Amino acid sequence: MRKANFGRNIVLNAQHFYQPESEDAVLxxxxxxxxxxxxxxxxxxxxxxVIDADMVLLDLHRLQGVEVMQRDGRKVVQxxxxxxxxxxxxxxxxxxxxxPSVGFITEQTxxxxxSTGTHGSGRHSLSHYVVAVRVACYDPATxxxxxxxxxxxxxxxxARCSLGTLGVILSVIMECxxxxxxxxxxxxxxxxxxxxKAEESSPLTQFYFVPWRWRYFAQHRREVDAEKSTSVKxxxxxxxxVFDVLMHLVILVTVRVIRWHAVxxxxxxxxxxxxxxxxxxxxxxxxxxxVMEHELFRHVEIELFVQKEHLANALVHxxxxxxxxxxxxxxLPRSYxxxxxxxxxxxxxxxxxxxxxxxxxxxxxxxLPDDTLISMASPSAHEADGxxxxxxxxxxxxxxxxxxxxxxxxxxxxxxxxxxxxxMFRLFKARVHWGKLCPxxxxxxxxxxxxxxEFRSIQRKVDHGCVFTNTWTQELLQ
Numbered sequence: 209m210r211k212a213n214f215g216r217n218i219v220l221n222a223q224h225f226y227q228p229e230s231e232d233a234v235l236x237x238x239x240x241x242x243x244x245x246x247x248x249x250x251x252x253x254x255x256x257x258v259i260d261a262d263m264v265l266l267d268l269h270r271l272q273g274v275e276v277m278q279r280d281g282r283k284v285v286q287x288x289x290x291x292x293x294x295x296x297x298x299x300x301x302x303x304x305x306x307x308p309s310v311g312f313i314t315e316q317t318x319x320x321x322x323s324t325g326t327h328g329s330g331r332h333s334l335s336h337y338v339v340a341v342r343v344a345c346y347d348p349a350t351x352x353x354x355x356x357x358x359x360x361x362x363x364x365x366x367a368r369c370s371l372g373t374l375g376v377i378l379s380v381i382m383e384c385x386x387x388x389x390x391x392x393x394x395x396x397x398x399x400x401x402x403x404x405k406a407e408e409s410s411p412l413t414q415f416y417f418v419p420w421r422w423r424y425f426a427q428h429r430r431e432v433d434a435e436k437s438t439s440v441k442x443x444x445x446x447x448x449x450v451f452d453v454l455m456h457l458v459i460l461v462t463v464r465v466i467r468w469h470a471v472x473x474x475x476x477x478x479x480x481x482x483x484x485x486x487x488x489x490x491x492x493x494x495x496x497x498x499v500m501e502h503e504l505f506r507h508v509e510i511e512l513f514v515q516k517e518h519l520a521n522a523l524v525h526x527x528x529x530x531x532x533x534x535x536x537x538x539x540l541p542r543s544y545x546x547x548x549x550x551x552x553x554x555x556x557x558x559x560x561x562x563x564x565x566x567x568x569x570x571x572x573x574x575x576l577p578d579d580t581l582i583s584m585a586s587p588s589a590h591e592a593d594g595x596x597x598x599x600x601x602x603x604x605x606x607x608x609x610x611x612x613x614x615x616x617x618x619x620x621x622x623x624x625x626x627x628x629x630x631x632m633f634r635l636f637k638a639r640v641h642w643g644k645l646c647p648x649x650x651x652x653x654x655x656x657x658x659x660x661x662e663f664r665s666i667q668r669k670v671d672h673g674c675v676f677t678n679t680w681t682q683e684l685l686q
Contacts, residue, residue: 213252213259215508216614220249222265229270231355231378234344237266238353238376242346247678248376250290250317254643255508257680258324258371266376268319274299276384284339285384289319289377297495305384308337310498312571319377324643325369325583327606328498329573330412330429333369333585336578337383341367345375348672356670362581365659366666369583371642373677373685374670390497391432392443393489396481397424400520407574412498416569417523418481419530420473425484425569429498432491440492450483452501456612459567460505463612469534469565480569508618509610510625511641513575513584515602518636522607525632526570529557533624536562551634556627564620568610575604581659581666584639588658606641622647650684 209225212218224241228234238246247261248268272291277284283305287296294314297306309331316326318334322341327333340359347354355378358367367374390412397403397415403426407413412429437443458479462472490497514522528544548557575585585604609628611621626647632638633648639656640646646653654660664685668674674682 209265211249211252211265213254214503215255215506217255217508217618218257218260220259220261220265222247222261222263224264225267226265227267227270231271231344234266234268234271234376234378235353235355237264238344238346242351243673244675245678246376246675248289248319248372250320251292251315253313253316253503254320254324256641256643256646257678258642258646260678260680262678268376268378269317271378273379276300276303276305277381279339279381283384284381286379286381287318288379290317292317293321300384301387301495304387306387306493306495307334308332308383308385309334310495312500312573313503314499315503318380318382319372320643322368322380323370323372323377324641325578325580325585326643327573327575327585328412329414329575330407332576332578333580333583334382335368335580335583336576336585338364338368338380339383340364340381341370341374342378342380343367343375344378345670345676346672362662363666365579365581366663368578368580369586369642370663370667371582371681371684373667373674373681375676388431388494389434389436389491390429390494391434391489391491392427392429392497394484394486395426395428396484396486397426400424400523404516404519411574414571414573416571417526418476418569419566420476421478421481422527423481425481431494434491436493437489437491440490440496443488443490444492444496446485448501452504455480455483456505460612463567464614464617472565472567476567476569505612506614507610507612508621508645509608509641510629510645510647511584511606511608512628512632513604513606513639513641514632514636515588515604516574517602518638519572519605522632522636522638523572525635526607526628529560529624529628529631530566532557533560533564533566533620534562547635548631551631553627553631553634556623556630560620560623560627564624566609566624567612571606571608571610573606573608575606577601577603581663582642582657584641586657586659588637604639608644650686653684 268290271288410428415426
């Protein structure tokens with residue numbers, strides 16, 4: 209069975225492929241394939257080797273039950289592993305409920321999204337709100353497949369974002385909350401510091417660093433008690449047609465047909481910014497306001513995570529890197545070259561010079577610290593002047609670079625992504641999204657998370673034979 213992911217950069221080639229219709233069917237498959245490597249896929253909205261499988265592959269899209277219940281005096285929802293987020297939202301909205309956090313798109317399955325730490329803006333990741341995870345794994349005594357629930361302590365923190373290595377996720381139980389409205393409007397800024405100040409009144413804000421204009425457009429968002437605007441449907445059509453469709457079509461023509469850097473630069477210096485209507489304040493339901501249709505056109509992404517105190521410097525580093533990648537001739541600031549030298553990436557910088565022109569707005573979102581072991585927003589720990597410095601309460605900011613090249617034409621972006629991941633890890637302790645392009649070595653990935661050793665210990669206790677891993681995660685967990 210050959211199956212390609214959304215970005216067409218990974219092809220799964222499993223020997224056995226199943227689409228079980230029930231939990232009992234999952235247990236039967238596990239018993240049938242004892243000792244063989246077993247992996248699961250959702251909607252394949254991932255670009256990293258975490259999804260790879262070459263032995264036994266389970267597609268759990270038929271496990272999509274949704275049940276709202278009471279647990280410890282509060283409303284929660286139990287969701288089948290294969291249920292897409294958009295279906296989950298639609299089902300619980302019938303009862304006036306929604307999720308505490310919603311990501312940029314809702315195509316992913318709940319198991320895939322939580323297993324890789326998917327997030328929205330201004331709140332924790334989806335993983336943080338998981339209160340229990342039910343998995344199919346093997347009983348160490350009988351070697352038979354059983355169902356186990358992780359619902360407390362470090363086992364739950366591990367299961368909230370597990371990369372699929374604790375067993376076959378059957379369902380998760382998540383917090384839910386009363387449906388609420390969100391006010392949104394766009395504004396343009398010269399500096400990131402001004403946006404961070406504005407976040408105090410609009411905590412759900414996400415913003416975009418526009419290449420070749422080198423300014424910021426903030427999509428200010430905040431929860432409000434007011435009623436929906438009469439113009440909300442018109443506003444959503446505007447966002448959909450202008451940004452989700454027309455902007456992407458123009459980018460595709462520019463990148464794949466015209467292929468002139470000058471045209472790309474003009475598009476982002478003038479064209480895209482002029483399509484943004486500033487200060488149009490619109491109120492709508494959270495599940496529609498916080499979501500866009502970013503999945504309509506195939507692409508690849510790398511997403512880097514830095515804490516708030518590093519954000520401004522990281523964006524300066526990113527800007528200079530994109531300028532360097534666009535031209536051999538541009539003189540780069542000495543401070544930037546010193547940073548690159550400090551990160552031991554000078555040779556890599558020379559290799560990417562003049563080979564790539566970035567062609568998409570860079571999205572930046574705030575994530576509150578998660579109560580997990582290895583989600584990208586889990587508590588941090590790093591070394592400074594020989595001392596361990598923990599700042600668990602510092603928010604994380606994701607920086608997403610998106611690319612629409614195909615095939616071999618994508619190679620320069622891959623090289624740029626590797627340079628940025630390496631240099632920003634060494635300079636700013638940046639993490640990379642588990643589900644997106646993941647160029648860091650396994651040693652560097654382990655170093656990112658102070659809870660990694662605890663996670664690895666729990667994984668080994670649950671999965672003695674490492675059967676719920678693939679080649680990449682097995683190397684990561686060695």
